[in-house]
Amino acid sequence: MSAARTYAQWVLLALLAAALIAAPQVFDRYTVFLLYLLWLNVALAQSWNLLAGYAGLISLGVSGFFGIGAYTAGMTIAHLGFPFLLGAFLGGLLSAVFAAIVATPIFRFRGIYFAIGTLILSEALRIFMINWKFTGSAEGLNMPLESGASSATYYYVMLCVAAGSTLLVVAILKTRLGMGLRALGNNESSAQNMGVNTFKTKLWAFLFAAFVTGVAGGVHASKMGSIEPYSIFNTMWTLSTANMVIIGGIGTILGPILGSIFVLALGELLADYQTFHLAITGVLLILIIRFIPAGIWGEIRASRWARRIMGAAR
Amino acid sequence: MSLLELRNVTKQFGAVVAVSAVSASIEEGETLGVMGPNGSGKTTLLNLIMGVYPMDGGQMRFAGKEIGGLTTDVISRKGIGRTFQIPQPFLKMTVLENVVVGDVYGGGHRSVRAARSRGMEILEKVSLATKAGLEARQLGLLDLKRLELAKVLSLRPRLLLLDETAAGLVEAEVSQLQGLILELKKSGLTILIIEHVLSVIFGLSDRIMVLNFGQKVVEAPPAAISENRRVHEIYLGAKKAEKGHVRAKEAPEVRKPPGSLLSVKHVNSGYGDFQVLFDVSMEVPKGDIVGLIGVNGSGKSTLIRTITRQIPLKAGEIDFNGKNISEARPFDMAALGIAQCIEGRKLFPELTVEENLEIGAYCARARQMRNTTLKEVYDLFPKLLDRRWQVVSTLSGGEQQMVAIGRALMARPELIMFDELSLGLAPIVIDDLYKAIEKINELGTTIILVEQNVHRSLEVVNRAYIIERGRIVLSGPADELMRNDHVKEAYFGL
Numbered sequence: 001m002s003a004a005r006t007y008a009q010w011v012l013l014a015l016l017a018a019a020l021i022a023a024p025q026v027f028d029r030y031t032v033f034l035l036y037l038l039w040l041n042v043a044l045a046q047s048w049n050l051l052a053g054y055a056g057l058i059s060l061g062v063s064g065f066f067g068i069g070a071y072t073a074g075m076t077i078a079h080l081g082f083p084f085l086l087g088a089f090l091g092g093l094l095s096a097v098f099a100a101i102v103a104t105p106i107f108r109f110r111g112i113y114f115a116i117g118t119l120i121l122s123e124a125l126r127i128f129m130i131n132w133k134f135t136g137s138a139e140g141l142n143m144p145l146e147s148g149a150s151s152a153t154y155y156y157v158m159l160c161v162a163a164g165s166t167l168l169v170v171a172i173l174k175t176r177l178g179m180g181l182r183a184l185g186n187n188e189s190s191a192q193n194m195g196v197n198t199f200k201t202k203l204w205a206f207l208f209a210a211f212v213t214g215v216a217g218g219v220h221a222s223k224m225g226s227i228e229p230y231s232i233f234n235t236m237w238t239l240s241t242a243n244m245v246i247i248g249g250i251g252t253i254l255g256p257i258l259g260s261i262f263v264l265a266l267g268e269l270l271a272d273y274q275t276f277h278l279a280i281t282g283v284l285l286i287l288i289i290r291f292i293p294a295g296i297w298g299e300i301r302a303s304r305w306a307r308r309i310m311g312a313a314r
Numbered sequence: 315m316s317l318l319e320l321r322n323v324t325k326q327f328g329a330v331v332a333v334s335a336v337s338a339s340i341e342e343g344e345t346l347g348v349m350g351p352n353g354s355g356k357t358t359l360l361n362l363i364m365g366v367y368p369m370d371g372g373q374m375r376f377a378g379k380e381i382g383g384l385t386t387d388v389i390s391r392k393g394i395g396r397t398f399q400i401p402q403p404f405l406k407m408t409v410l411e412n413v414v415v416g417d418v419y420g421g422g423h424r425s426v427r428a429a430r431s432r433g434m435e436i437l438e439k440v441s442l443a444t445k446a447g448l449e450a451r452q453l454g455l456l457d458l459k460r461l462e463l464a465k466v467l468s469l470r471p472r473l474l475l476l477d478e479t480a481a482g483l484v485e486a487e488v489s490q491l492q493g494l495i496l497e498l499k500k501s502g503l504t505i506l507i508i509e510h511v512l513s514v515i516f517g518l519s520d521r522i523m524v525l526n527f528g529q530k531v532v533e534a535p536p537a538a539i540s541e542n543r544r545v546h547e548i549y550l551g552a553k554k555a556e557k558g559h560v561r562a563k564e565a566p567e568v569r570k571p572p573g574s575l576l577s578v579k580h581v582n583s584g585y586g587d588f589q590v591l592f593d594v595s596m597e598v599p600k601g602d603i604v605g606l607i608g609v610n611g612s613g614k615s616t617l618i619r620t621i622t623r624q625i626p627l628k629a630g631e632i633d634f635n636g637k638n639i640s641e642a643r644p645f646d647m648a649a650l651g652i653a654q655c656i657e658g659r660k661l662f663p664e665l666t667v668e669e670n671l672e673i674g675a676y677c678a679r680a681r682q683m684r685n686t687t688l689k690e691v692y693d694l695f696p697k698l699l700d701r702r703w704q705v706v707s708t709l710s711g712g713e714q715q716m717v718a719i720g721r722a723l724m725a726r727p728e729l730i731m732f733d734e735l736s737l738g739l740a741p742i743v744i745d746d747l748y749k750a751i752e753k754i755n756e757l758g759t760t761i762i763l764v765e766q767n768v769h770r771s772l773e774v775v776n777r778a779y780i781i782e783r784g785r786i787v788l789s790g791p792a793d794e795l796m797r798n799d800h801v802k803e804a805y806f807g808l
Contacts, residue, residue: 176418179426183415186404192386193364193396195420195469251406 024152045256053251056185064122069214070221088218095214126233140228249295347519353710395466416468581630605778653727674724712743
C-alpha cells in the first residue's frame with residue numbers, strides 16, 4: 001500500500017469521525033433520533049452477523065437478549081437509582097450470563113433447529129415478562145425523568161456501542177478465535193478435526209453477541225424512559241436485524257452497516273405509506289435473496305470494479 | 315512403545331457390529347495400511363480413533379495415554395491428523411486460511427500472523443502455494459486432496475490417518491499424491507492409511523491389516539498380503555469372476571442395434587462465460603451400452619448435464635427417440651424416458667430404501683408400473699429387499715449405489731446414464747454393480763456409462779467416446795480403443 005493512499009485513508013477516516021461527532025450539533029432533533037436508531041441497528045446487526053455470518057449460527061433470539069438488557073437497565077435505574085450507563089452495562093452482563101446458561105442445551109441444536117430453539121427461547125421470555133409482577137408485568141415500568149440524558153448523549157453512547165461492536169468484530173476476526181469461528185461456520189466436523197473446540201468457540205461468539213445486544217437494549221430502555229414487554233421483547237427486533245444483515249451482505253463488515261442505512265432510509269421514505277412499508281421491505285428481501293444472495297456489499301465486493309480498487313490497495 | 319495402540323476396539327450400530335474386537339498397534343515412524351471391502355469397518359475405525367462416537371468396548375492409547383472418551387478436537391490437538399475420503403475444506407475461506415486454522419488451534423502457534431507464514435511453507439510442500447489466495451471452493455479435486463493433506467499437516471501431527479486419499483483421482487494424479495505421502499513418510503511421520511487403490515496401499519505400507527465385517531482377518535507385510543488366500547477371496551477374488559463374465563457377454567453382439575436412441579450433434583455448452591464442451595457429437599444406438607471416458611474435469615458430467623438440459627445449450631442439437639429435445643427442461647426427462655444415476659449418489663439420506671425407490675417412480679407413466687418395477691429392482695438387488703425399511707444413510711457405500719441405480723430404474727427409462735458408478739467402492743462391489751448394469755441392458759435399457767476407470771468400463775461397454783478438455787478425441791468399439799496407443803498412454807500409464 002502506497003504512503004499517499006494510507007494518508008488519504010486516514011484523512012477520510014478523520015473527516016468521517018468529525019462528521020459523526022458534529023452531527024448532533026448540526027441536525028435537528030428528529031434527524032439525530034434517526035441517527036441514534038441507525039447506531040442501535042448497526043450494533044445489533046454487527047453482533048448478529050458475527051454469529052450468523054461467520055460462525056453459521058442463525059440466532060432468532062435477538063429480542064430476548066435485547067429485552068434482558070433493557071429490563072436489567074430499567075429495573076436498576078428505576079429501583080436502585082443506578083446511572084443509565086451502569087444500568088446498560090449490567091444489562092449486557094446479565095444478557096451474557098443468560099446466554100451462558102442456555103448455551104449448553106441450545107448448542108445441541110444445529111442449523112435450522114438452533115434458529116427455532118433461540119426463537120422459542122425469546123418468545124418464552126416475552127410471555128414470562130408479560131406475567132412477571134416483579135417487573136411490572138404487562139404494564140412494564142417507568143424510569144424517573146431525571147435518570148435520562150440529552151438526545152445528543154444517547155446519540156454518542158449508541159455511536160460508541162455501534163463503533164465498539166464493529167471494531168471488536170473486526171479484531172476478533174483477525175485472531176485465533178475468528179479463524180475458529182469461520183472454520184466451524186464453514187464445516188463443523190472439519191473444524192473439530194483441526195483442533196477447534198467448537199463448543200467453547202461458539203460460546204465466545206454467543207456471549208459477545210448477547211453482551212452487545214444487552215447493552216444496546218439497556219441504553220434504549222433509558223432513552224425510552226418507560227418500557228413494556230410487548231415492544232421490548234417484540235420479534236421485530238430479531239427480524240429487522242436479520243433483514244439488515246442479509247440485505248447489506250452477510251459475513252462482511254460493511255454489509256451490516258450498509259444494510260442498516262438502507263433499511264432505515266427505506267422506512268423513512270415509506271413512512272407515509274405505513275401499510276406498504278412492510279410489504280415492500282418483504283418483497284425487497286425476497287428479490288435480494290433471489291438475485292444478489294451475497295447482499296449489497298457482497299455484490300459490490302465481488303464486482304470487478306471493487307476488485308481492481310482493492311487489488312490496488314493491497 | 316507403540317505410538318497408537320488399539321485393544322479389542324468394538325463398535326455396534328444397532329444390531330450391526332461395525333468394528334469387532336480389533337486390536338492393532340502402530341510403531342513410531344511406521345505406515346500401517348488398512349484394507350477391506352466397503353462396509354468392512356475401516357472408516358468407522360478412524361471415526362473411533364478420532365472420538366467421533368464412543369467405543370462400545372476396548373481401549374485406545376496414543377503415545378502411552380488413554381484417548382478413549384476424548385472429543386475430536388482434543389484428540390486432534392494431541393497430534394492425530396485425519397483426512398476425509400471426500401475432502402472437507404472450509405469452502406469460503408482462502409486456501410491459506412484453511413491451513414492457518416489447524417496451526418492456531420492444534421499446531422502450536424497462537425498468533426494468526428505466525429501461522430500464516432508457516433502455512434505458506436506447508437502449501438509449498440503440497441504445491442498449493444500459488445493458490446494460497448483462492449477460496450477453497452475454487453479448487454479442483456486433486457487440489458482439494460492436497461489441501462486436505464496440508465490442513466492436517468498444519469496440526470504438526472505425530473500420526474496421520476488418511477482415508478481413501480486416491481478416491482476419484484486418475485492414475486497420474488494418484489501417483490503425484492502417492493509421492494507426496496511417501497515424502498511425509500520419509501520425514502518420519504507415522505501413518506495409518508485406508509485405501510482401495512492397491513498400488514497405493516501396497517506401495518506405501520510397511521504392514522497391512524485386512525478387515526472384513528468389522529473383524530481383523532489378517533495382518534502382515536504387503537508381500538504376504540498379496541499371497542494370502544483369504545484376502546484374495548474377500549477382496550481380490552472378484553477378478554476371476556469378472557474375467558469369465560466378460561466372455562459371457564459376447565453373445566448379445568449379434569443383436570445389432572437399430573438406429574440411434576440419443577444423438578448429440580455438435581454441442582457447445584458450459585457455465586456462464588466458461589465454455590466446457592466444444593463441438594461434441596455422440597451417437598447412442600438403441601439397446602447399446604456406450605462408454606463416456608475421461609479424466610476429472612474433462613467435461614463428462616457437463617455433457618450429462620447438457621443432455622438432461624440442466625445447463626443451457628450454446629450451439630448444436632440433442633435428439634432423443636428422433637425428437638429434438640434441445641428445448642426440453644430438466645423435469646421433462648423422466649417423462650421422456652431418460653434417467654440418470656448421479657455421481658455422489660444424491661439419495662435422500664433420511665428416507666428408507668423403499669421410499670427412495672418409490673420417489674423414482676414419480677412420473678405418471680412410471681407410477682402405474684410402480685409395484686412391478688419395485689419387484690424387478692428387488693430381484694436385481696436382493697440385498698435391498700432385506701433392507702427395504704432401513705434408512706439409506708445407514709447403508710454401506712455399495713448398497714447406497716444399488717439404491718441409486720434402483721431409483722433410476724423405477725422411472726422405467728429407455729436410457730440410463732450412470733455417472734462415476736465405481737467412485738470410492740471396493741473392486742468386489744464394483745463387479746456386482748457392473749453385473750447389474752449388464753443385466754439391465756439385457757432387459758432392453760440403453761445405457762451410457764460415464765467413468766474415469768478406463769479398464770473396467772472398456773470391458774463392459776460396446777462402444778466408447780473419449781473426452782479430453784471438452785472435446786471428443788476418440789471413439790470406436792471398446793476392443794479397438796483398448797489397443798489404441800493414445801488410450802494406452804494416457805489412461806493405462808504404459
